[in-house]
Amino acid sequence: xxxLNNLRVSEVNIYPVxxxxxxxxxxxxxxxxxxxxxxxxxxxxxxxxxxTQRQHPKLALVSVILFPGGVRLAAEGRxxxxxxxxxxxxxxxxxxxxxxCIGIDQGESxxxxxxxxxxxxARLIRMAPDFKRPVKEKYQSEKKEVVGFADGFPFLLIxxxxxxxxxxxxxxxxxxxxxxxxxxxxxxxPYQEDAWQKIKIGDVVLRAAKPxxxxxxxxxxxxxxxxxxxxxETLGTYRTKPKGIMFGxxxxxxxxxxxxxxxxxxxx
Numbered sequence: 001x002x003x004l005n006n007l008r009v010s011e012v013n014i015y016p017v018x019x020x021x022x023x024x025x026x027x028x029x030x031x032x033x034x035x036x037x038x039x040x041x042x043x044x045x046x047x048x049x050x051x052t053q054r055q056h057p058k059l060a061l062v063s064v065i066l067f068p069g070g071v072r073l074a075a076e077g078r079x080x081x082x083x084x085x086x087x088x089x090x091x092x093x094x095x096x097x098x099x100x101c102i103g104i105d106q107g108e109s110x111x112x113x114x115x116x117x118x119x120x121x122a123r124l125i126r127m128a129p130d131f132k133r134p135v136k137e138k139y140q141s142e143k144k145e146v147v148g149f150a151d152g153f154p155f156l157l158i159x160x161x162x163x164x165x166x167x168x169x170x171x172x173x174x175x176x177x178x179x180x181x182x183x184x185x186x187x188x189x190p191y192q193e194d195a196w197q198k199i200k201i202g203d204v205v206l207r208a209a210k211p212x213x214x215x216x217x218x219x220x221x222x223x224x225x226x227x228x229x230x231x232x233e234t235l236g237t238y239r240t241k242p243k244g245i246m247f248g249x250x251x252x253x254x255x256x257x258x259x260x261x262x263x264x265x266x267x268x
Contacts (some may be wrong), residue, residue, distance in 0.1 A: 007265035009201060010160060011176065011184035014038040016071055017124070018149045019052040020062040021222070022180060027260035030204050030253060033133075033147050034154030035182055037066060042103060042149040043114060046121040048094045050149070053217045056118055058225040073113065081113045085126060092125045096149055102131040103149075135252060139209045145252040153209050153250035157183040157193055162247065165190035169234050177222045178231065179214070179248060185265055193249040198268040204257035205268065213244030 014035045015022045020043075028035040043051045043059070053059050065072040067082070074080040083106055090105040103125025105111075114122035127133070127148055135145040136152060147154050158181040167173040176184055183201070185193070196208050214235065219228050235245045 006187040008186050009183060009259060009261055009263045009265065010186035011181070012259060012261055013180070013182055013184075015180060016040055016064050016066060017062070017073070018042040018050070019056075019059045019217070020064050020073070021060060022177065023064060023066070025261075027258055028182075030255075030257045030259060032145075032256070033127075034150065034253070035259075038154075038182065039147075039149040041071060041106070041124055041126050042094070042096075042101075043122050044092060044094055044103070044125055046123075048092050050094055050096055051118075051122060053220050054215060056120075057220045057227050058118070060220055060222045060225045062117070073110065075117055078113070078117060081110060083107070083110045083124065087126075087129055091128060092123070094125070096133075097151060099133060099136065099152070101133050101149065102128040104128050135209070139250075139252070141207060141252065143252075143254060154253055155182045155206065155251040156212055156248050157181060157185060157206075157251055158248040159185045159188055159190070159193050161188050161190045161192065166231060166235065166247070169238075170230060172230070174231055175222075178218050178220075180217070181248060183251075183259065194246075196249060196267065199251075200266040200268055202257055202259045202263045204259055205254040206251040207254065209250045209252050211241070211246040212248040212250050213241075214247050218247075 012025045012028045013022045016037045018039045061075055063074045070084040072080050072082050086104055086106050092103045092105055094101050106124040106126055110124045132146045135147050158179055163176055198207050239246050
Protein backbone atom coordinates (compact mmCIF):
# COMPACT_ATOMS: atom_id res chain seq x y z
CA UNK A 1 0.00 0.00 0.00
CA UNK A 2 1.37 3.39 -1.03
CA UNK A 3 0.25 6.48 0.84
CA LEU A 4 -0.74 9.35 -1.40
CA ASN A 5 0.02 12.00 1.18
CA ASN A 6 -0.98 14.93 -1.01
CA LEU A 7 -4.42 13.53 -1.79
CA ARG A 8 -7.35 14.33 0.47
CA VAL A 9 -11.12 14.20 0.19
CA SER A 10 -12.37 17.76 -0.29
CA GLU A 11 -16.09 17.08 -0.83
CA VAL A 12 -18.62 14.43 0.13
CA ASN A 13 -21.97 14.78 -1.63
CA ILE A 14 -25.23 12.89 -1.77
CA TYR A 15 -28.25 13.35 -4.04
CA PRO A 16 -31.17 11.82 -2.13
CA VAL A 17 -33.68 12.45 -4.95
CA UNK A 18 -32.18 11.51 -8.30
CA UNK A 19 -31.56 14.64 -10.43
CA UNK A 20 -32.60 17.11 -7.73
CA UNK A 21 -30.11 19.29 -5.85
CA UNK A 22 -27.42 17.59 -3.82
CA UNK A 23 -26.43 17.85 -0.18
CA UNK A 24 -22.82 18.50 0.90
CA UNK A 25 -21.74 16.49 3.95
CA UNK A 26 -18.74 16.61 6.24
CA UNK A 27 -18.85 12.82 6.36
CA UNK A 28 -20.97 10.11 4.81
CA UNK A 29 -21.95 6.70 6.13
CA UNK A 30 -21.34 3.99 3.55
CA UNK A 31 -23.98 1.29 3.26
CA UNK A 32 -24.41 -1.49 0.69
CA UNK A 33 -25.70 0.87 -2.05
CA UNK A 34 -23.10 3.62 -1.49
CA UNK A 35 -23.53 6.67 0.71
CA UNK A 36 -26.60 6.36 2.92
CA UNK A 37 -29.64 8.00 1.28
CA UNK A 38 -27.87 8.68 -2.02
CA UNK A 39 -30.37 8.28 -4.89
CA UNK A 40 -32.80 6.63 -2.50
CA UNK A 41 -35.73 8.43 -4.15
CA UNK A 42 -36.52 8.99 -7.84
CA UNK A 43 -39.12 10.87 -9.88
CA UNK A 44 -41.12 8.92 -12.46
CA UNK A 45 -43.87 9.79 -14.94
CA UNK A 46 -47.35 8.28 -15.17
CA UNK A 47 -45.98 5.20 -16.94
CA UNK A 48 -43.19 4.66 -14.42
CA UNK A 49 -40.39 6.00 -16.62
CA UNK A 50 -37.70 7.82 -14.67
CA UNK A 51 -37.35 11.58 -15.15
CA THR A 52 -34.04 13.42 -14.83
CA GLN A 53 -32.51 16.76 -15.72
CA ARG A 54 -32.07 15.41 -19.25
CA GLN A 55 -35.80 15.89 -19.83
CA HIS A 56 -36.46 18.51 -17.15
CA PRO A 57 -33.41 20.69 -16.33
CA LYS A 58 -35.36 22.71 -13.75
CA LEU A 59 -35.14 19.72 -11.37
CA ALA A 60 -31.77 21.19 -10.45
CA LEU A 61 -33.71 23.92 -8.62
CA VAL A 62 -35.51 21.49 -6.30
CA SER A 63 -33.64 21.45 -3.00
CA VAL A 64 -33.78 18.42 -0.75
CA ILE A 65 -33.41 18.30 3.03
CA LEU A 66 -33.31 15.05 4.96
CA PHE A 67 -35.19 14.77 8.21
CA PRO A 68 -35.73 11.70 10.41
CA GLY A 69 -38.17 9.55 8.49
CA GLY A 70 -38.37 11.48 5.25
CA VAL A 71 -37.32 14.29 2.91
CA ARG A 72 -38.40 17.91 2.46
CA LEU A 73 -38.68 19.27 -1.08
CA ALA A 74 -38.49 22.99 -1.75
CA ALA A 75 -38.33 25.31 -4.76
CA GLU A 76 -38.48 29.06 -5.17
CA GLY A 77 -42.02 30.37 -5.08
CA ARG A 78 -43.46 27.14 -3.70
CA UNK A 79 -44.23 26.01 -0.20
CA UNK A 80 -41.84 23.32 1.06
CA UNK A 81 -43.31 19.84 1.30
CA UNK A 82 -42.38 17.23 3.89
CA UNK A 83 -42.57 13.71 2.46
CA UNK A 84 -42.61 11.01 5.16
CA UNK A 85 -41.19 7.66 4.07
CA UNK A 86 -43.80 5.16 2.96
CA UNK A 87 -42.49 1.61 3.11
CA UNK A 88 -45.81 0.11 2.04
CA UNK A 89 -47.99 1.27 -0.82
CA UNK A 90 -48.25 1.09 -4.58
CA UNK A 91 -45.26 -0.74 -6.03
CA UNK A 92 -43.94 0.88 -9.20
CA UNK A 93 -41.94 -1.18 -11.68
CA UNK A 94 -39.40 1.00 -13.44
CA UNK A 95 -35.94 0.92 -15.01
CA UNK A 96 -32.73 2.92 -14.80
CA UNK A 97 -30.92 2.44 -18.10
CA UNK A 98 -32.48 -0.99 -18.70
CA UNK A 99 -31.77 -2.04 -15.12
CA UNK A 100 -35.09 -3.15 -13.53
CA CYS A 101 -36.07 -1.45 -10.26
CA ILE A 102 -39.04 -1.50 -7.91
CA GLY A 103 -40.05 1.58 -5.97
CA ILE A 104 -42.79 2.44 -3.50
CA ASP A 105 -45.01 5.38 -4.50
CA GLN A 106 -44.58 8.08 -1.84
CA GLY A 107 -48.11 9.44 -2.00
CA GLU A 108 -50.54 11.85 -3.59
CA SER A 109 -49.31 15.02 -1.86
CA UNK A 110 -45.83 14.83 -3.39
CA UNK A 111 -47.32 13.72 -6.73
CA UNK A 112 -49.40 16.91 -6.76
CA UNK A 113 -46.41 19.07 -5.75
CA UNK A 114 -44.12 17.62 -8.42
CA UNK A 115 -46.79 17.63 -11.13
CA UNK A 116 -47.50 21.29 -10.48
CA UNK A 117 -43.79 22.18 -10.45
CA UNK A 118 -42.93 20.22 -13.61
CA UNK A 119 -46.10 20.78 -15.62
CA UNK A 120 -46.46 17.07 -16.26
CA UNK A 121 -47.55 14.07 -14.25
CA ALA A 122 -44.80 13.06 -11.89
CA ARG A 123 -44.59 10.79 -8.88
CA LEU A 124 -41.92 10.25 -6.27
CA ILE A 125 -40.85 6.71 -5.53
CA ARG A 126 -38.45 5.27 -2.97
CA MET A 127 -36.49 2.09 -3.58
CA ALA A 128 -38.54 -0.79 -2.19
CA PRO A 129 -36.86 -2.01 1.02
CA ASP A 130 -37.10 -5.64 -0.10
CA PHE A 131 -35.56 -4.96 -3.53
CA LYS A 132 -31.84 -5.12 -4.31
CA ARG A 133 -30.64 -3.69 -7.61
CA PRO A 134 -27.37 -5.30 -8.73
CA VAL A 135 -24.59 -3.43 -10.44
CA LYS A 136 -24.48 -4.44 -14.10
CA GLU A 137 -23.06 -7.96 -14.22
CA LYS A 138 -20.05 -7.17 -16.42
CA TYR A 139 -18.84 -4.65 -13.80
CA GLN A 140 -19.51 -6.71 -10.68
CA SER A 141 -16.87 -8.33 -8.54
CA GLU A 142 -17.38 -11.54 -6.62
CA LYS A 143 -19.06 -9.42 -3.94
CA LYS A 144 -22.07 -8.84 -6.22
CA GLU A 145 -22.40 -5.12 -5.50
CA VAL A 146 -25.77 -3.38 -5.42
CA VAL A 147 -26.80 0.23 -6.09
CA GLY A 148 -29.74 2.57 -5.53
CA PHE A 149 -31.28 4.71 -8.27
CA ALA A 150 -27.87 6.04 -9.40
CA ASP A 151 -27.18 5.58 -13.10
CA GLY A 152 -25.05 2.51 -12.52
CA PHE A 153 -22.60 2.55 -9.63
CA PRO A 154 -22.48 3.34 -5.90
CA PHE A 155 -19.96 6.21 -6.20
CA LEU A 156 -18.65 8.79 -8.65
CA LEU A 157 -15.25 10.32 -7.88
CA ILE A 158 -13.61 13.31 -9.57
CA UNK A 159 -10.38 15.08 -8.71
CA UNK A 160 -10.12 18.86 -8.40
CA UNK A 161 -7.07 18.67 -10.66
CA UNK A 162 -9.18 17.23 -13.49
CA UNK A 163 -11.69 20.07 -13.22
CA UNK A 164 -8.89 22.63 -13.07
CA UNK A 165 -7.48 21.24 -16.32
CA UNK A 166 -10.89 21.37 -17.98
CA UNK A 167 -11.49 24.92 -16.75
CA UNK A 168 -8.17 26.02 -18.22
CA UNK A 169 -9.65 25.14 -21.63
CA UNK A 170 -13.00 26.89 -21.12
CA UNK A 171 -13.88 30.55 -21.66
CA UNK A 172 -15.95 30.44 -18.45
CA UNK A 173 -14.99 28.23 -15.53
CA UNK A 174 -17.50 25.70 -14.27
CA UNK A 175 -18.09 24.54 -10.69
CA UNK A 176 -17.74 20.92 -9.64
CA UNK A 177 -21.49 20.57 -9.11
CA UNK A 178 -21.98 20.36 -12.89
CA UNK A 179 -20.67 16.80 -12.63
CA UNK A 180 -22.60 15.73 -9.49
CA UNK A 181 -19.82 13.64 -7.88
CA UNK A 182 -20.12 11.83 -4.58
CA UNK A 183 -16.42 12.17 -3.73
CA UNK A 184 -14.07 14.99 -4.74
CA UNK A 185 -10.34 14.63 -4.20
CA UNK A 186 -7.87 17.51 -3.83
CA UNK A 187 -4.23 17.25 -4.86
CA UNK A 188 -2.38 15.24 -7.46
CA UNK A 189 -2.56 15.52 -11.22
CA PRO A 190 -5.36 15.87 -13.78
CA TYR A 191 -7.19 12.64 -14.68
CA GLN A 192 -5.19 10.61 -12.17
CA GLU A 193 -8.42 8.80 -11.29
CA ASP A 194 -8.43 7.23 -14.78
CA ALA A 195 -5.60 4.90 -13.77
CA TRP A 196 -6.67 4.03 -10.23
CA GLN A 197 -7.68 0.41 -9.68
CA LYS A 198 -8.28 0.22 -5.93
CA ILE A 199 -8.12 2.91 -3.26
CA LYS A 200 -8.84 3.29 0.44
CA ILE A 201 -10.55 6.32 1.97
CA GLY A 202 -11.17 6.26 5.68
CA ASP A 203 -12.06 2.67 6.46
CA VAL A 204 -13.62 2.03 3.04
CA VAL A 205 -11.91 0.18 0.21
CA LEU A 206 -13.17 1.18 -3.23
CA ARG A 207 -12.66 -0.46 -6.61
CA ALA A 208 -12.61 1.43 -9.90
CA ALA A 209 -15.42 -0.04 -11.98
CA LYS A 210 -15.30 2.08 -15.15
CA PRO A 211 -14.74 5.69 -16.26
CA UNK A 212 -17.88 7.81 -16.21
CA UNK A 213 -19.42 8.57 -19.61
CA UNK A 214 -20.88 12.06 -19.40
CA UNK A 215 -24.31 13.14 -20.63
CA UNK A 216 -26.13 16.42 -21.23
CA UNK A 217 -26.86 16.92 -17.53
CA UNK A 218 -23.33 18.35 -17.29
CA UNK A 219 -24.51 21.22 -19.52
CA UNK A 220 -27.21 22.24 -17.01
CA UNK A 221 -26.35 25.17 -14.75
CA UNK A 222 -27.23 23.77 -11.33
CA UNK A 223 -27.97 27.26 -9.99
CA UNK A 224 -30.38 28.35 -12.75
CA UNK A 225 -31.61 25.16 -14.41
CA UNK A 226 -30.56 26.55 -17.81
CA UNK A 227 -28.95 24.26 -20.38
CA UNK A 228 -25.95 25.21 -22.55
CA UNK A 229 -23.31 23.45 -24.65
CA UNK A 230 -20.37 23.28 -22.25
CA UNK A 231 -18.54 21.34 -20.97
CA UNK A 232 -19.41 18.58 -23.45
CA GLU A 233 -18.28 20.57 -26.47
CA THR A 234 -14.80 21.08 -25.03
CA LEU A 235 -14.52 17.68 -23.34
CA GLY A 236 -15.37 16.11 -26.67
CA THR A 237 -12.19 17.51 -28.19
CA TYR A 238 -9.88 15.58 -25.87
CA ARG A 239 -11.80 13.15 -23.64
CA THR A 240 -13.74 11.16 -26.23
CA LYS A 241 -13.32 7.40 -25.92
CA PRO A 242 -15.06 4.57 -27.81
CA LYS A 243 -17.88 4.52 -25.24
CA GLY A 244 -18.40 8.25 -24.86
CA ILE A 245 -16.97 11.42 -23.34
CA MET A 246 -15.28 10.40 -20.09
CA PHE A 247 -14.84 12.53 -16.98
CA GLY A 248 -14.57 10.99 -13.52
CA UNK A 249 -14.38 7.45 -12.22
CA UNK A 250 -17.23 5.17 -11.14
CA UNK A 251 -16.46 3.16 -8.01
CA UNK A 252 -17.85 0.21 -6.10
CA UNK A 253 -16.89 -0.64 -2.52
CA UNK A 254 -15.96 -3.71 -0.54
CA UNK A 255 -17.90 -2.99 2.64
CA UNK A 256 -19.45 -0.43 4.97
CA UNK A 257 -17.68 2.39 6.74
CA UNK A 258 -17.36 6.17 6.74
CA UNK A 259 -15.79 8.64 4.31
CA UNK A 260 -15.15 12.18 5.54
CA UNK A 261 -13.85 15.46 4.20
CA UNK A 262 -10.12 15.58 4.97
CA UNK A 263 -9.60 11.82 4.77
CA UNK A 264 -6.40 10.81 2.97
CA UNK A 265 -6.64 8.74 -0.19
CA UNK A 266 -4.44 5.66 -0.32
CA UNK A 267 -3.60 3.65 -3.41
CA UNK A 268 -3.83 -0.09 -2.86
